[in-house]
Amino acid sequence: MAVYTDVPEDALVAFVEGYDIGAVLSFKGIAEGVENTNYFLHTERGSYILTLYEKRVREGDLPFFLGLMEHLSTRGIVCPLPVRDRRGEALGRLAGRPAAIATFLEGLSIRRPTAKRCGALGEALARLHEAGRDFPLRRENALSLPGWRPLLHQAAAQADTVSPGLAARTQAELDRLEASWPTDLPAGVIHADLFVDNVFFIGEDVSGIIDFYFACNDLLAYDLAICLNAWCFEQDGSYNVTKSRALIAGYERVRRLEPAEVAALPILCRGAALRFLLTRLVDWLNVPEGAFVRPKDPLEYDRKLAFHRRAASAADYGLDR
């Protein structure tokens, strides 16, 4: 939620002249995206988002992310479509940063997803998985199972200052997940960060999916588990099984889960909760002096993990078969 890199107007005008999108009419920094700087850009040809990639995004990953958005867009997924410049390049450089222009998506970022919207999100997620099947590039998930232990090492010594017993709890959880993590489930391109603020709605319909900067190759059902964590818990920590059932049913209207995926759902949800617990915990313990962005509460995911630990089967998520 910040503009990290300031773009002087003359540099912007020169940059936009490299594209066939007409002259700049307006240009405003917007409070969207935590990792990058985003500007709303209106030209004679239409509305766009200009993104400057900040240090947390590896430059070598950008062809994967931009290529994926282009791939998905051309297959009917409403996501930002990177605009290629006059030389055919989607990735440029502006104000010392890698930069890209993509189409602007209408729609509202919502705060409280209804069950109906969870259903729409489930459908959109499955469509994204289907559309990604033939995407030729690959990107390993740096924040999947093998990445969790290094995160725990970083945080373990100080974890109990955040909540008593947190280090031991997280350690035990990770041991358990390492022993039982599924490997032979359907895999493909996943979004991996499909939180409520990365999905736009018009009314009850999904009008756009943004922020593909964690997208990678991993288990498809793990992406569903990330969404169940992000969309189906209420503010008071309770799990809303009506929303969960709607989300899974929406997903299955497009792509039916295989029996092995259904069986693995509780463990995948535990893994997804642990992943966000760990990254939030590391961020929480490493807030830079004078930081603009308040870190997110890691304990929210500690509480979600406790719910998943008690789940016996997919039936606890509203999936009965």
Place this chain on the structure above:
Amino acid sequence: MAVYTDVPEDALVAFVEGYDIGAVLSFKGIAEGVENTNYFLHTERGSYILTLYEKRVREGDLPFFLGLMEHLSTRGIVCPLPVRDRRGEALGRLAGRPAAIATFLEGLSIRRPTAKRCGALGEALARLHEAGRDFPLRRENALSLPGWRPLLHQAAAQADTVSPGLAARTQAELDRLEASWPTDLPAGVIHADLFVDNVFFIGEDVSGIIDFYFACNDLLAYDLAICLNAWCFEQDGSYNVTKSRALIAGYERVRRLEPAEVAALPILCRGAALRFLLTRLVDWLNVPEGAFVRPKDPLEYDRKLAFHRRAASAADYGLDR
């Protein structure tokens, strides 16, 4: 440059339903304006800016500001036009704050004004002064001469921690200004904060003037002096008399300065510099713990003041007559 107040999507939708501007299509917090929270709002009917007024703006002043923008808009000044809701009100309430919707202005906020743009700004300023002549509401300038001594009292004890001798320098300047401040010059509605970031350009033309939240009744030529301070100094502190001449000439293409205004120009420029020196100094010495907004450098205006102190007449500003 911050979004201080978060607006949940359902509250926004309900608020916009009170206006005849169609349904909301998109809504994004923008990094514009230091005092208030601004959102870019796109509806079926067009593009708007939604402003939530934060604590630094007095609620009782809002009818003056909104009324002025409406008054100027209908007289051909390109400034945000407040949209009245279905009950005919320009001022509403959203997320616990006074809130207003105004038309979106195209154009770019520039960093480095050229002489040509200074000329365009001068013309626009004079047009604003002419258009404001018959505006019926009044608002005293709380930051004019009588307001400066209380600011100095707040800052005097600590001023020398910012720069040695600053307290005595500022004190002497204020004494001098109090003894010689002009009172019988043409007065009217002034913008009073027409800095570079409050003026939009398309190419070399002014496409819009924003941020009327310091507008008030005061000497018209004092507004010109504020602009000379804000637009005509280079980064290295030198005064660019070419820009200054262009700005004044642009102003005079629309409204010719009276002899008494010409004679008073150096003292008005000193006053304008002292006003921003004092408010910046108070802000500098009172940065709240954990503040998001970095205060602006007061010494920039201490240096500008030194230039004005050496000016013998309006000729030093490129106005020879």
